[in-house]
Amino acid sequence: MSENTLRHNAKRVLRAQRIETPSWAYGNSGTRFKVFAKAGVPRTPEEKIDDAACVHEFTGVAPSLALHIPWDQVDDYPALARYAESRGIRLGAINPNVFQDNEYRLGSICHPDSAIRAKAVDHLLECVEIGSQTGSGVLSVWLADGTNYLGQDDIRARQDRLAEGLAKVYAAMPEGMRLLLEYKFFEPHFYTMDVPDWGTAFAHCLRLGERAQVLVDTGHHAPGTNIEFLVAVLLREQRLGGFHFNSRNYADDDLMVGAADPFQLFRILHEIHGAGGLAPEAGIEFMLDQCHNLEPSVPALIRSILNVQEATAKALLVDRDALRDAQRDGDVLGAHAVVMDAFSTDVRPLLAEVRQDQGLDPDPLGAFYRSGYQEHIEAERIGGGLGWGA
């Protein structure tokens, strides 16, 4: 394929790409040791929308905001949706929280006590309802359930409870809604997690139905896991619902996506593109899920979006005709070189062109810094979010 054709196609796809930001990334976050308060953090869901709108304004590809319930609880969700619309964005995936009430100490829908399970299911059903009101097509389910000690609870009994709870939620979802089931290797539990890996999430989705799909958080794997491989397998099985992008060196570090391992991000995008997953009709959700413990959130999210865009652009520049030929011939070095050539390319000029074509500043981060937005929110927002997720 000629480089011109590749670049032309790449620009077309890059213009259509959409990346969702999460409301919680605009607030404070931290570790169990300390949440450092940041200046200018939003105090209300509306202020989170303002920040998300700012990110979209400079990047042009982030037109939706994922909500976290109850952190973003309001009385009138349709009104919140209209507020978002007024700022040029829309409300995205609904993320239930069944891990912060004291009753959830031993789990939520996997809890040994049926009353606690019922409470957790009710919250999930409430989130289905909120999603209906906000027009969100995605219920994004992460369960903090697990155990810390051998024997603490019965692994299979918990799986049974899990299946039962998810079935109730799935049954209540309106037709246009999908349930994305997230898995996590460990934390906040350290012996078992009830959905620790993609296999377990996949098995549950198969039993639930076609609108249940696996959500891949790039920070939720055992060391050394080849994430692009399982992405490819899930794509092949048509059970990849989307991503929570972030990056990590050790555990669920929740660093800015592309910061810890830009090559991995490229490899993941390369698999997605290879399977047609960048097409809007593929329905793959690209969402960020990060913790900005040390750095200001709005520019960190802009930077993260640029990182996803750069990885996407590189994946789009892989000469797939040449790659297929080399693979067919068993030319190990040649095939590898085709992909690495794309990775070695500096795609920032290409992305600048894409932005200029859309009337955006070619340098979103520079434009943000020059805009005075950060100074504005730091001056305006006094007394904002003191705790994680608050």
Added chain:
Amino acid sequence: MSENTLRHNAKRVLRAQRIETPSWAYGNSGTRFKVFAKAGVPRTPEEKIDDAACVHEFTGVAPSLALHIPWDQVDDYPALARYAESRGIRLGAINPNVFQDNEYRLGSICHPDSAIRAKAVDHLLECVEIGSQTGSGVLSVWLADGTNYLGQDDIRARQDRLAEGLAKVYAAMPEGMRLLLEYKFFEPHFYTMDVPDWGTAFAHCLRLGERAQVLVDTGHHAPGTNIEFLVAVLLREQRLGGFHFNSRNYADDDLMVGAADPFQLFRILHEIHGAGGLAPEAGIEFMLDQCHNLEPSVPALIRSILNVQEATAKALLVDRDALRDAQRDGDVLGAHAVVMDAFSTDVRPLLAEVRQDQGLDPDPLGAFYRSGYQEHIEAERIGGGLGWGA
């Protein structure tokens, strides 16, 4: 449950437990750096049968021997089966080898070249036929297929070829045969393995049919993987076919099972027992798959069998009534203590009783050493197996 009842039940189950040894563990093995030759290694499949019979003689629970084709290739398999029978054991799982011919450099049934794929499928079909002749009910499939470099081959295309190849083999299996699909995190390939995790094996088994099940090799996981959890999930999904037991500290170290982590082995057996998997009708195959690089094979295999028996005995001593009560009450420390009490128990006296009940020496390893078998084979077998698997 009273301790007496627990002990009584334990002895009954321990008497019925069966553990298969693998023909290749009787030969030399090593690392890529060196295969150290051992004295007395068998030179023929018949001598491997002799060694397996010796292991069974002293342990009473190892009445079958897994074959590796072509390492154990013979002209007349029924004759080999009769020879085994004459030594008091039978031939077990058939393990094809599609990784040692030069053509398999880039894979076997996932190879980009259809001619190589056909050759590999033919070998698997030959193994089905051998299994029919030897009366083996298990075809144990491990594929060394994978890639070393990004781009080297197409992940999804390889999955398609894999599915196609497995389907041909599955279709050819006689009714009483099961296909156990093994997965492996890495090695001999270092970028992708085509079946790297239980989820991928599970997905393929689902598509193949009910007689396709997952084989868990305890050394084939990412660091930190909770193996007993996935064992429990596979048991719940009725897709756990069996085990290749060994132990590891780092990679696929293939050390004697129970040597590197006896607590893990206990936890796995605890889950198996909890799901009824120790009952013969559950059809879970307990097989060893180890490399005795430094130590003599026969006593190492006896030791490994004792280790599995001890872990099983401890799992059988868990007071499951007390455990269920503590779990129901959310008593974290109490539930944990119930399981740990069983683990802390010295079960060697109990196993000595089990053996004496069966007319065996209560100390199988001591009895072996006293028997002179090792000296005998070291004197008799000159010129044995010079290479790994040879």
Added chain:
Amino acid sequence: MSENTLRHNAKRVLRAQRIETPSWAYGNSGTRFKVFAKAGVPRTPEEKIDDAACVHEFTGVAPSLALHIPWDQVDDYPALARYAESRGIRLGAINPNVFQDNEYRLGSICHPDSAIRAKAVDHLLECVEIGSQTGSGVLSVWLADGTNYLGQDDIRARQDRLAEGLAKVYAAMPEGMRLLLEYKFFEPHFYTMDVPDWGTAFAHCLRLGERAQVLVDTGHHAPGTNIEFLVAVLLREQRLGGFHFNSRNYADDDLMVGAADPFQLFRILHEIHGAGGLAPEAGIEFMLDQCHNLEPSVPALIRSILNVQEATAKALLVDRDALRDAQRDGDVLGAHAVVMDAFSTDVRPLLAEVRQDQGLDPDPLGAFYRSGYQEHIEAERIGGGLGWGA
């Protein structure tokens, strides 16, 4: 060595063993997701002393309490020491905290700003002074310093600042005080930690002087690290100062020591004993450092102490004469069997004897539960510790 001699020696050593509990383990703890409040947690340093005294009362081997400053800050430390003495225990290691002030966002004594570094050093010097007042011989230094992103700060410049800060503290220590430098693989920073491994801690201790030694927290290593090996190396270099015992499956899980991997705990104790490190004059500090997120603290700490005692007892039962002989002969299976025999032994009866010899209840946990202490503190202590470390 005869079994009787081994048991006799073991009892002698077990009677003399001392294990320090940490004040912070008596309070609430949790993960970044949630700190679940527990009933009966202490509200003051004095109440932590009460709990520690209770642990000592039932175990007989936990006569000291490590302090965390400022969590245990009081106006009058000598008075606090007298209070401890009145309850039958003493104050142990002083643990400075230079990670919870907002100024420490980018580090403490490694911070790029010299004013913050000075503040952190001042706090460490204050802890030296507190240690002098409480009669503590140990300053236990863990620094949360590190960076989250490539480029965030200069690795070597931070090492220079670290060396400079530690040197100031070391110079201020009275003669009988030791500085134990703890390392940690990651958390709360996720790109670099300024003291990530034993090698870095060791290098700094060498430059500081003989009274600077390495502190091994059993949860602070890369996956797969052989902890007993580095313990042996540090013992050989005479730079092992002590332990923060806990256990882990994934990261710094801070589970009860011996719960996640009792075999590892045994292997560590086996190395310590082999090097004479159980002798009081060896000066190895055995301290617990755990987070009881789900379970009540006092019985969890008792359980942890029992776990250390059991691992110690097993290590003491290794027949080292037989082991040395087998090692000398290159008898791999024989040498391994000698150590495993000790591990397989149920040492609970032996420990019950040790306790009865000392006038203690042979079942410390049962005795604690029967004592009513837990009910007492749950009834009395209303409004206790709401946050982690509070």
Added chain:
Amino acid sequence: MSENTLRHNAKRVLRAQRIETPSWAYGNSGTRFKVFAKAGVPRTPEEKIDDAACVHEFTGVAPSLALHIPWDQVDDYPALARYAESRGIRLGAINPNVFQDNEYRLGSICHPDSAIRAKAVDHLLECVEIGSQTGSGVLSVWLADGTNYLGQDDIRARQDRLAEGLAKVYAAMPEGMRLLLEYKFFEPHFYTMDVPDWGTAFAHCLRLGERAQVLVDTGHHAPGTNIEFLVAVLLREQRLGGFHFNSRNYADDDLMVGAADPFQLFRILHEIHGAGGLAPEAGIEFMLDQCHNLEPSVPALIRSILNVQEATAKALLVDRDALRDAQRDGDVLGAHAVVMDAFSTDVRPLLAEVRQDQGLDPDPLGAFYRSGYQEHIEAERIGGGLGWGA
């Protein structure tokens, strides 16, 4: 710093950079499962020199070849050195092999038997002598010593033997020779390695003397280890002797450097450059140590050298003035951006210029393919290296 200045300096440093190739990488290699024979592999040390000369011809930066004894054993080393010189290269580091004789089953200089230890020391001394004859200034010591099972041998006793053996070798080295001590996390032993980490190697080097330094093989670490951090620490301690470059995803995969993680390679070079380690007088040895299991060796080595050059070029383009300013100001995002800007740059044009300035083809790999060298050796060399290292 202006971009022009950066580029100018970069070109100067890149022209002076030297990367050593290893004789064993030109032969066959593989895993314990299979060594696939490659066409055209060298049959003699002289043919390895020919291949190394070819790599140097096209890259201009690989003027030396590391030897492996006894794989490269010859009767007349000065003659071999003259042959190398006649081909435009020189002989580099001497790599002893004390792991392939049957006697080394339980170790070499750490073996429990003093006769085996003496044999191993003799081999190391022979390598010192060979180094004197070839004019090699580097003795590169990797010991495969370790144990597979708990109890197999005494960890501290092995350390004593190790120290003793190394001291004998160090004492015998001529003044201009350095001993580089390599460490390895695991393999070929799976319970302990006698030099498993940089800390252990560092401790031994300190006791040996100033000409003992640590050798970092980039594939020899625990999962998640921050290699650039320990590189920085070793540089600061002036104990970094050099590198064995390769890349890995899982274990010691020995893939082409820069293939598995080009970002890590960049980060390592960034630290080296920051500490002045790219200057020839710093004495850091840049050596490749790879296994080309699937791909032809000569182009794979050329590719690897290009990868090191690209990582070096990017590290040289980091604007260190801007970086220092951002770090001083605590500007996390800004400092990170400075380094990432360099990484995002496509440095291939710059390297093409460097090559053209030196009269080389700007595309070394293309030039190699066009040269017909591969076809030549495949036609000429019949019956070459059938085994690993042969």
